[in-house]
Amino acid sequence: METKIELEPLQHYKLIEQAIQYIEANVQGQPExxxxxxxxxxxxxxFQRVFTRWAGISPKRFMQFLTKEHAKTLLNESENLLxxxxxxxxxxxxxxxDLFVSTEAVTPGEYKSQGAGLTIRYGIHPSPFGKCLIATxxxxxxxxxxxxxxxxxxxxxxxxxxxxxxxxxxxxxxxxLVTRIFSDGKLxxxxxxxxRGTNFQIKVWEALLNIPSGAIASYEQIAMKIGNPRAxxxxxxxxxxxxxxxxxxxxxxxxxxxxFGNYMxxxxxKKAMLAKEFSLGHxxx
Numbered sequence: 450m451e452t453k454i455e456l457e458p459l460q461h462y463k464l465i466e467q468a469i470q471y472i473e474a475n476v477q478g479q480p481e482x483x484x485x486x487x488x489x490x491x492x493x494x495x496f497q498r499v500f501t502r503w504a505g506i507s508p509k510r511f512m513q514f515l516t517k518e519h520a521k522t523l524l525n526e527s528e529n530l531l532x533x534x535x536x537x538x539x540x541x542x543x544x545x546x547d548l549f550v551s552t553e554a555v556t557p558g559e560y561k562s563q564g565a566g567l568t569i570r571y572g573i574h575p576s577p578f579g580k581c582l583i584a585t586x587x588x589x590x591x592x593x594x595x596x597x598x599x600x601x602x603x604x605x606x607x608x609x610x611x612x613x614x615x616x617x618x619x620x621x622x623x624x625x626l627v628t629r630i631f632s633d634g635k636l637x638x639x640x641x642x643x644x645r646g647t648n649f650q651i652k653v654w655e656a657l658l659n660i661p662s663g664a665i666a667s668y669e670q671i672a673m674k675i676g677n678p679r680a681x682x683x684x685x686x687x688x689x690x691x692x693x694x695x696x697x698x699x700x701x702x703x704x705x706x707x708x709f710g711n712y713m714x715x716x717x718x719k720k721a722m723l724a725k726e727f728s729l730g731h732x733x734x
Contacts (some may be wrong), residue, residue, distance in 0.1 A: 459575045461503040462721070464489050466579070468500070469717040472512065482508055503577070506728045514727040515720050517707035523665050524705065549639040550658060550696060553588055554651050564614030571607060571616065572623035573600055576631050578718055583623045589641030590626065593693045595714040610645060610692065630696065642693055653687035660701045662726045667705040689713060695722070
């Protein structure tokens with residue numbers, strides 16, 4: 450049963466999401482803080498307090514991280530950064546990321562069998578970005594997504610991908626994983642990911658792991674990084690099929706124009722994730 454303390458991040462995130470959606474809808478008018486607060490049903494003082502508690506920085510500073518100008522600056526910087534992470538390889542990612550992450554892909558036979566012989570344990574939990582659904586096999590996390598409306602539909606997505614596996618709801622098994630993933634501090638313990646996808650998809654997903662927190666990349670840069678610069682559309686499709694959101698950071702890929710673009714769990718959630726990552730190291734602003 451969820452406690453009041455656990456529910457608080459969900460309530461706070463919902464207000465952040467509503468605020469970002471309001472700004473998106475009124476971007477030309479550049480709404481002031483008082484107007485944004487009113488739109489989400491709070492006083493300016495209360496909104497600022499809730500927002501700062503969730504984000505660690507003021508709403509004004511947070512929104513500055515979401516401008517196209519800031520995004521373009523980061524895109525220009527990302528070429529050297531991606532080149533560095535590409536050269537050092539995944540084994541050194543702990544120096545660049547909040548988490549150590551290792552990946553293991555299913556074999557061709559396992560891919561065809563759709564999870565036959567596997568047991569998948571799953572649970573739905575509160576997170577800083579709304580309710581999340583996480584699932585894991587004995588070999589690692591196989592799914593992480595955010596629950597928009599229907600919990601049943603979210604679970605059906607896993608069943609579709611692994612429809613021959615035994616599915617067990619196991620909150621106690623998955624809760625510690627969620628705590629580790631969304632911890633504010635950096636962790637030095639490894640998280641294993643169990644990936645089911647085509648060779649091309651896995652190549653793209655592993656390339657995404659080279660984008661550290663606080664950085665972004667364009668679809669074109671990812672296509673270049675996997676050695677297939679003409680496959681921009683295919684890269685976009687593979688990113689859209691990413692089964693392990695947040696850990697495989699598809700939210701860090703934006704359009705080369707500096708526009709943040711779409712996200713399978715909503716553009717507001719993508720912006721919230723990015724701005725919170727951008728803000729790390731700028732908490733004094």
